[in-house]
Amino acid sequence: MEYVEPAVCVATCLGTPICKYLKYHRKLNNYVRNLKRIRDELNSQMEDIEMLLKAELLHHVGKIPKKGVENWLENVKMMIREARNVENKVRNGGYLCRACNGKLVDKMTRQMQKFLDKAPNLSQSLVIDGPSGGLPLLTSELVGEEAVREEIWSCLMQEQVSKIGVWGMGGVGKTTIMKHIHNDLLKEQQFERVIWVTISKEFDIVKLQDDIASALNGYMPKEGNKVRRAAILSELLKKVGKHVLILDDVWDNVSLEEAGIPEPSSSNGCKLMLTTRVEQVCKYMECKVIKVKPLSKEEALTLFLNKVGPNILQSPTLMPTLRLVVKECAGLPLTTVVIAGTLKGEDDPRIWKNALKDLKERIGKVEGVEAEVTERLKFSFNHLKDEKMKHCFLHCALYPEDYSIWKDELIESWIDEGFIDEMDTRQEMKDKGHAILKKLEDNSLLENVSYSDHKVKMHDAVRDMALSITSMNPRYMIQAGFQLEKLPKEEEWTVDIEKVSLMDNSISEISIDIVPLKCQRLTTLLLQDNPVKKISDSFFANMPCLSVLNLSSTKIKCLPNSISELKNLTALLLCGCEELSQLPSLSKLQGLKKLDLSYTIIEEVPEGMDMLINLRYLDLNVRTLKDVPTGLLPKLFCLEHFKLYRGKKISLKAEEVMPLEKLEFFYGRFEDLHELNKFVSSIQQCKKSLAKYLLQVGPSPCMYEGDKIISINELEYCGDELIMLPADIQELHICNCHNLRSLSEDISSFKNVMDLRASIIMDCQGIECVVSLSFFSSSCTHPFQSLELLSLSRLPKLSELIKVEEYGSATTTILTLSAIFSHLKQIYIHNCSSMKTLLPHWLLPNLWNLEVIQVESCDELVEILAAPTSEDEDKRSDASIKFHLPKLRVLRLMKLPKLKSICSKSGVMICDCLRRININNCPKIKRIPPFVPLVGNGQPYAYAPPSLKIMSSKKWWESLEWDDHPHFKIVLQPLWEVKHWEMLKLGVQPDVITFSTLINGLSVGFLSMMEGRGFEPQYCGISSVIACLCMVLLPKFVLAIRAKSSKVPGKLNITSMPRDDSNLVWNMPQPAAATMPPSNSLRLLQYQLPSLLLQIVLWSTWILCATTIRILWEICLNSLGLLLCLPPFPATTGSGRMDFDYVFIHSFFFPLNLGLLLGFGCSTVFMVHHHVVYEDNGIVCIKSTD
DSSP, X not given: OTTHHHHHHHHHHHHHHHHHXXXXXXXXXHXXXXXXXHHHHHHHHXXXXXXXXXXXXXXXXXXXXXXXXXXXXXXXXXXXXHHHHHHHHHHHOOGGGHHHHHHHHHHHHHHHHHHHHTOOOTTSOOEEEOOTTOOOOXXXXXXXXXXXXXXXXXXXXXXXXXEEEEEOOXXXXXXXHHHHXXXXXXXXXXXXXXEEEEOOSSOOHHHHHHHHHHHTTOOOOOOSOHHHHHHHHHHHHHHHOSEEEEEEEEOSOOOHHHHTOOOOOTTTTOEEEEEESOHHHHHHTTOEEEEOOOOOHHHHHHHHHXXXXXXXXXXXXXXXXXXXXXXXXXXXXXXXXXXXHHXXXXXXXXXXXXXXXXXXXXXXXXXXXXXXXHHHHHHHHHTOSOHHHHHHHHHGGGSOTTOOEEHXXXXXXXXXXXXXXXXXXXXXXXXXXHHHHHHHHHTTSSEEETTEXXXXXXXHHHHHHHHHHXXXXXXXXXXXXXXXXXXXXXGGXXXXXXXXXXXXXXXXXXXXXXXXXXXXXXXXXXXXXXXXXXXXXXXXXXXXXXOEEEOTTOOOSBOOXXXXXXXXXXXXXXXXXXXXXXXOOXXXXXXOOEEEOTTXXXXXXXXXXXXXXXXXXXXXXXXXOOOOOTTHHHHOTTOSEEEEOOSSSOOBOHHHHTTOTTOOEEEEEESSHHHHHHHHHHHHHHTOOOSEEEEEESSSOOOOOOSEEEEEEXXXXXXXXXXXXXXXXXXXXXXXXXXXXXXXXXXXXXXXXXXXXXXXXXXXXXXXXXXXXXXXXXOSSOTTSSOOEEEEESOTXXXXXXXXXXXXXXXXXXXXXXXXXXXXXXXXXXXOTTOOEEEOGGGGGGOTTOOEEEEEOOTTOOEEEOOOOHHXXXXXXXXXXXXXXXXXXXXXXXXXXTOOBSSOTTXXXXXXXXXXXXXXXXXXXXXXXXXXXEETTTEEOSOOOTTOEEEEOHHHHHTOXXXXXXXXXXXXXXXXXXXXXXXXXXXXXXXXXXXXXXXXXXXXXXHHHHGGGTOOGGGOOHHHHHHHHHHHHHHHHHXXXXXXXXXXXXXXXXXXXXXXXXXXXXXXXXXXXXXXXXXXXXXXXXXXXXXXXXXHHHHHHHHHHHHHHHHHHHHHHHHHHHHHTOOOSSOBOTTSOBOTHHHHHHHHTHHHHXXXXXXXHHHHHXXXXXXXXXXXXXXXXXXXXX
C-alpha cells in the first residue's frame, strides 16, 4: 500500500495534462474547423462594421469614429492575420506537432471568440462628434514614412518652431504625410483650428484668401481692394486664436502679409506648415526644412505587394522580376502604387518581364528626376487596354489643377465626347462610365476626394503626366483656372489643337480682335465659369469640326448667329446662363444630341427645335419658359433625358410624351389626373420602366429630389377616376387633395406598388386613414413593406394610420401582416386633430427599424403606444408589457395637451439606441416609462446610454411621478437638460456676456427649440438667431418691469447699457446708491408714459419685431428660392424634407404684420423716459430715476 498513494498522486498530477494532450492530438481537425468558422464570423463582422462606419461618416459630416470602434477594428485585423499564420503553421506541421498545434489553435479560437463577443453593437452609432478644429481628411496607410512623420510632429510641438517646410520630389508622399499630421492635430486638440488649403502651381492670392475664409466659415468680400481683403482675413484668423495653417503644394514664395496671414510666432502660438517640391521656397519663407526621402527597397516592396494583391506571393517565379519592377519605381509611393495597380492580377511572367523592359526603356530616354517620374506614370497610362479609356483619363486633365470633379458630371462629359459607345439605354452608358472610373481609380490614376465619395480628382504629378501627353498627341490647349482675362493669343490656336479648356477664368469678352483661323480639328471648347458677356459673331467661323461647346455659368445674353453653322455640334451646354434670353435658329444642328438650357431666362423654345431629330438629352428646367409647342416632343423621338420646369405655366398632355419610347429620365408636370393616369397606363402596357422620374399634377412646383417621385397637389377629380401609380414608385407626395379618403380607396393601382420608400401627405381635409386593413387582407403584396418615411401633416379627419373595422375578425389577418412598416425608420405626425392613438399594439412588433417618432399639435392624442386589449392583458397576468423598439433614436412630443402617456402604466420601452427625448407642452404626461432593461425585482440598471439627452421644461420635469420606478429618476437625472431658451428665466446669467458667447448659446437654444417643429439645424441661419435674441431678451425685460415698475410709480426713463465696442462685451453695471444713470450711458428718447402702458407696449413691440423679422426673412428667401427653383427656407420636416406650405401660412398674415412693424417705430418713441438699466440678482432691471 505504501506505493499506491504516490502512484495515485503521480497519476492525478499527470492525468489532466495527458488527457488534454491526447485531446488536442486527436481532435486537431475539429479545432482547425472551429478556428476557420470563428475567423470567418469575425471577418464578416469586421466588414459589416467597416461598411456601416463608412456610411455613417459619409452621411454625418463632422463625425469621427469612436475610439473603441477604431481599436476593435485594428485589433481584429491583427488577430485575423495571426489566425492565418496559425493555419499556415498547422498546415506545414508534422504528425508529432499535432498536440502543440491543437493547443495553439484552441487558444487562438478562444481569443477570437472574445473579440467577437466584444464587437461594437451594429444597432448603435459607431461615430461621435468630431473635434471643432476641423474635419479629418481621407488618408491612405503610411508605409515606411513614420520617421519623417515623427520628425515633423516633434518640430510642430516645439514652441520656438513656428514655420515648417516639408519638401521632396513629386509623388514622394508629402501630401499623404501631412494629411496624417492634420488628422493627428485634430485628435490631440492642442489648437483651436487646423486649416488645410491646397495652393497648386497657378497661384492666386484671391483664391487663397477665399479658401482660408471658407475653411473658417467666414466671408470674404468680392471687392478688388487687396489691402482690405488682407485685413479682413487677418481679423478672421486672429479671432480663431491658436491655429495651424497647412498650405499644400506650394510652388513659389507666398507673401503672408499680402495675403493677410498673421506671422506665426511663439507669442500667438500659431503654426504655418507647407509642402513643396522646391527647397528654396522653404528657405525663402524661413521655415524649418524637412526633406521627405524615397522609400527604402524593403518599404517599397511592402507597399507594392499591398497594392498588387496577395496572389502574386503564391507565384515564386514572379518575385525576382517583381523586385526589379519595384526598383524601377525609385522608392516613390505614387509611382509604386500606380504601377502596382497596372499590373494587379497579372500572373504571366512574360507580361512582367515585358513591363520591366518597357519601364527601363522609358526611363533611359529622359534625364531629370521629374521627367523620370512622368515616364513611370506614362507606363501605367499606356497599359490601359482600351483606347477610349485613355481618352477618358486625358479628359480629366481639362479641369483645373486639384479640381474636384463630380463623377456624374464627368461621365456625362464622356458621353458627350463619344468616349462611351452607344448602347441600348443611357443608363447602360452611365454604368459603363462608372466601370471606367473604377478602373482608373484602381490604377491610382484618379483618386477619391477626401470629403465626398461622389467626386474624384487627379494627383498633380499624374496631371503633369497627362499634360505632357496632351501637349503632343492628341493636342490639347489647357489653360483652366489661370485667371485669364483675355483669350490666348491667336498664334496659340494651332492647327492641330483638338480640345481647348479655358474654364474657370475671368474672361469677360471674346472680341473680334481674336479670331482663330486654323482650328480645323478643334472638337471641344470649354468656356464655362467665365463672366463672358459677348462673343463675336465670327469667333466660331473657323471651327467646322466643333462637337462640344460648353458655355455654362457665363453671363452671355445672346449667342452669335455663327453657332447655327456648327453642323457637327453634338452637345450645346448653356446651364446656368442666367442672362441668356435668346438663341439663334438651331434647324441646321441636326447632329445635336444634347441641349441643356436649364436656369436660363428664355421665354420660348429656340427656333428649329423640331429639326433636332437626333436629340437625346433636353433640359428645359427654365422658370421663364411660357410654353412647349404642341407636337414638338413627338418629333424628338430619340429623347432619353427630358426635364421640364414644373411651375404653373407649363403642363403637358400624355399624348406628347407617350411616343418617346426611349425616354428614361423624365421630370415634368401633367395638366390633370387624367393625363397622369394615361401616361402611367401607357408605361405599364408597354412594360417600360423609367430609370428616374418626377411626375407632378397640380400648380405648386415639387421641391423634392429623388429617383422615382409622384407629386399630386390641389387635385380636382375627373368624375370617379382614381389615381394610378407606377409599380416602381419610391416616393409619393400628396397635398391639398380634399376628396381623398385613404390611399387604398382612392389609388387604384396601390396594391401593385412594391418599392414605396417615402409617403408625405399634408393638408387633405378628407383623409380618415392612410390605408384600411381590409386592403391588406385582399392583397398578396404589401405596399408599405419598403416604406422608410411616413409624414402626415394637417389632416383634421385622420383618426388612425391603419383602419381596423372589427378587431376580432381581423385577428387572423393581423398575424399575417408582419411586413407592414417593417422598414419604417421615421414617422412624423403634425396637426392631426382627430387622432387619439398613434401606433396600435399589434403593429409594434413590425417596427423594429423605427428610428424617429415625432408628434406635434395633435389636440386629441391620448397615447403614443397603445396597450393590448383588456382580454389580452388578462392573459399576461401582472407582468410588465414590453414595447420593443430596438433602433429608436429620437422621440419628440410637442404641443399635445391631452396626451396622458407614452405607453401604458405597466409598460416598459426597450430602446437600446435611444439618444434624444424632447417633450414640450405636454402637461398631462406625468410618467416616463423605463427606457432601460429591467433586472431581478424590476429595478432598472443604474446605467443609461451616455449619449441619451432628455430636454424639457424644468416645471414639467419636476412634476413627473416616479412612484413605480423611483430608481429610474436617479438614472435619468444626469441626462436631463433644461431647454436652452428657458435658461435666462432660471437665472443663469453671467455678469459679463461676450457677444460671441451670447450668439452661440442663443443659436443652440433656438435650434433645439425649432427641432420641435421638425426643423433641421442646417436650414437655420441668421434669422433664427435674430428671432431667438428677441424671444430670449423679452422675458428679461418683462420680469424686470413686473418686479420693479409696480414699486416705482410715475414716469419712466430707459437708458442704454454701457457697451465696450472694442471687444464686443456687454457689461451690466450693478445698481449704485443713486438711481441716476452712469455718466457714460446713452439716453435714447425722453417721452412720458404710465408704467402699465409701458409693459403692454414692450410686450407687443418685442413680439411683433421678432415675428415680423422672421416672416420677412423667410418670405425674401423663399421668393428667391422660387425664382431659382430651390427648396423653401428654412421650413423642413424632421427628416430634412421641405415643408413648403409653412411659408404661405405666414405669408397670409404678411400685410398685417408689415403694418404692425411700421407701428413698432412709432411705439418705441413713447416707450422710453427716465429709466436706468442694471442687474439685480441675475435679473436685468429697469428703474425709475424720478
